[in-house]
Amino acid sequence: MNTKSILGLILTLVGLVGLIYGGIDFTKGGVAQASFVYLILGGIFFFAGISLIRNTKG
Known part of the structure; x- marks a missing residue:
C-alpha cells in the first residue's frame, strides 16, 4: 500500500463516521x-x- 491508498482509506473512514454521526443526529431531531x-x-x-x-494504481 502506498501513501495515496492509505490517505484514501483514512478519508473514506472519516467520511463514513461523519455520515453516520450526521444521520444519527438528524434522526434524533438535533x-x-x-x-x-x-x-455534507x-x-x-x-x-x-x-x-x-479507485484512481491509485497498484
Whole structure:
C-alpha cells in the first residue's frame, strides 16, 4: 500500500463516521444545521476517499 491508498482509506473512514454521526443526529431531531454540515462534510470526505482509492494504481 502506498501513501495515496492509505490517505484514501483514512478519508473514506472519516467520511463514513461523519455520515453516520450526521444521520444519527438528524434522526434524533438535533440541530438541523449541524446535522447537514456533518452529512455534507462526511459525503465530501467519503467520496474523495473512494475516488482516491479507485484512481491509485497498484
